[in-house]
Amino acid sequence: KNQVEQSPQSLIILEGKNCTLQCNYTVSPFSNLRWYKQDTGRGPVSLTIMTFSENTKSNGRYTATLDADTKQSSLHITASQLSDSASYICVWRGGGSQGNLIFGKGTKLSVKP
């Protein structure tokens, strides 16, 4: 069973529209939850990192929310741009030894003109 589930798998939106990507995790306890953006052919780049005590964190047009009670996180993208076309990966980090990251499979977002 996947411990970090992302939905939808893929999404197509028009430029300028908003969208929300979802992440549910089943593992606990956790240290922090991260969102990464991965452009095609490149490595992931961090967008946000939130601890369990943080409900929301923004990075420009990207806003991540976290509900530690329901174990859900979302990434909201405002006024999408063509350059937002990428995969967005949710990553859970547990307490304990370093290297303990669990990556979701990602949501592939395509922004069309």
Next chain:
Amino acid sequence: DAGITQSPRHKVTETGTPVTLRCHQTENHRYMYWYRQDPGHGLRLIHYSYGVKDTDKGEVSDGYSVSRSKTEDFLLTLESATSSQTSVYFCAISERGGPSYNEQFFGPGTRLTVL
């Protein structure tokens, strides 16, 4: 890509041959990681290093070995490549490795095809 280079960027090899991938960083970060990324899977940790000559296994370490003789270089070796090791390999670095608010920075990746 945060001062991280990987070489080669692309490689095609045959089953049974040895392959070494190199990760080089200019950030002087203590921790280095090797991941593989496959369709239908999230990134999975192969091995990581917490200092020169200090390494440990990750989730999918079978068939792989690593070495770190200098802070800046982390090598991943496939002793005898198999088709199941066809993947995109990413190196990552972090300043610290504990369950704290520290970030991992990823390299550009190496696409390996084993025929």
